[in-house]
Amino acid sequence: MLEAVEVRKSYGEVHALDGFTLSAHPGEIVGLVGHNGAGKTTFVEIVTGLVAQDSGSVSICGLPPARARGEVGVTPQHLGLYPSVTVREHLQLFGRLAGLRRAALSAAIEEMCDSLRLAEIMDRRSGVLSGGQQRRVQAATALIHHPRLLMLDEPTAGADLQTRQAMLDVVRARAEAGAAVVYTTHYLPELVELRATIAVAQHGRIIARGTYDELVLGLPGEVRLAFEDEGEDVAISTTAPTQTLISLLSSTDRAVTAVEVRQPSLDDLYRSLAVDDVSNRVA
Numbered sequence: 001m002l003e004a005v006e007v008r009k010s011y012g013e014v015h016a017l018d019g020f021t022l023s024a025h026p027g028e029i030v031g032l033v034g035h036n037g038a039g040k041t042t043f044v045e046i047v048t049g050l051v052a053q054d055s056g057s058v059s060i061c062g063l064p065p066a067r068a069r070g071e072v073g074v075t076p077q078h079l080g081l082y083p084s085v086t087v088r089e090h091l092q093l094f095g096r097l098a099g100l101r102r103a104a105l106s107a108a109i110e111e112m113c114d115s116l117r118l119a120e121i122m123d124r125r126s127g128v129l130s131g132g133q134q135r136r137v138q139a140a141t142a143l144i145h146h147p148r149l150l151m152l153d154e155p156t157a158g159a160d161l162q163t164r165q166a167m168l169d170v171v172r173a174r175a176e177a178g179a180a181v182v183y184t185t186h187y188l189p190e191l192v193e194l195r196a197t198i199a200v201a202q203h204g205r206i207i208a209r210g211t212y213d214e215l216v217l218g219l220p221g222e223v224r225l226a227f228e229d230e231g232e233d234v235a236i237s238t239t240a241p242t243q244t245l246i247s248l249l250s251s252t253d254r255a256v257t258a259v260e261v262r263q264p265s266l267d268d269l270y271r272s273l274a275v276d277d278v279s280n281r282v283a
């Protein structure tokens with residue numbers, strides 16, 4: 001579905017992509033993660049045909065990005081809606097651009113209205129919507145034509161719990177229906193919920209690729225206990241936080257006032273891969 005091999009893109013001396021190789025298969029959700037400046041958005045821009053790579057190849061359903069636009073749905077990181085245009089008009093516009101007409105267009109608008117909970121805002125102009133509502137509209141414009149490849153660049157940034165859940169549900173449903181999805185995020189629990197595979201980007205290349213179990217399971221999380229007495233809190237780094245908590249609770253006589261269980265996070269993953277937080281390598 002999506003095959004990108006050794007893609008390079010520089011802006012002056014900044015190597016935004018420096019041999020970026022990634023594929024996504026039908027039905028697969030690839031969680032693309034990495035520190036700020038790792039090259040995620042640049043990759044999304046190249047796959048969606050907004051930016052041309054300097055070298056390397058990108059193919060979508062066997063076609064280069066410029067000829068595969070109809071196969072791709074994209075939610076850019078920065079919202080790109082027309083402030084004076086209503087939600088309904090956005091969906092009509094994007095649906096028509098994708099070739100939907102009459103009954104098929106109406107059915108697609110209805111589907112987006114239901115799955116992304118847009119009913120109450122359909123006739124409001126996008127400029128007056130909240131950030132989370134705008135995120136849902138943006139997602140609807142990307143999904144309306146059932147593209148075979150979804151490029152979703154931090155689609156839940158700033159979204160509340162309800163919006164996030166609606167978005168995750170619809171993305172998972174699209175993957176189950178056979179779409180390939182590239183989903184960038186800074187939030188690991190979303191990828192767990194999406195049952196995504198994970199690709200870690202650093203300095204414009206993918207440095208680790210695998211399932212959650214392969215990359216994250218087994219990394220240490222943390223258990224913390226606070227006590228009623230004046231004694232110190234206990235904090236233990238452990239690969240089995242829940243079991244550790246149970247055994248700590250059953251082995252102490254002190255009165256516990258608070259417990260905290262932290263599962264491994266993306267930062268733990270980056271640490272395990274020795275990913276540094278420095279932006280880009282410069283020539």
Ligand SMILES: Nc1ncnc2c1ncn2[C@@H]1O[C@H](COP(=O)(O)OP(=O)(O)OP(=O)(O)O)[C@@H](O)[C@H]1O
Pocket residue numbers: 011014015016034035036037038039040041042043077279280
């Ligand atoms: N149009 C541009 N002109 C100049 N430099 C750019 C441009 N677009 C991206 N860059 C640079 O390329 C590098 C990669 O940026 P990119 O936005 O792809 O990172 P990212 O992984 O998406 O980061 P974030 O998590 O912050 O969104 C950064 O150093 C950025 O400053």
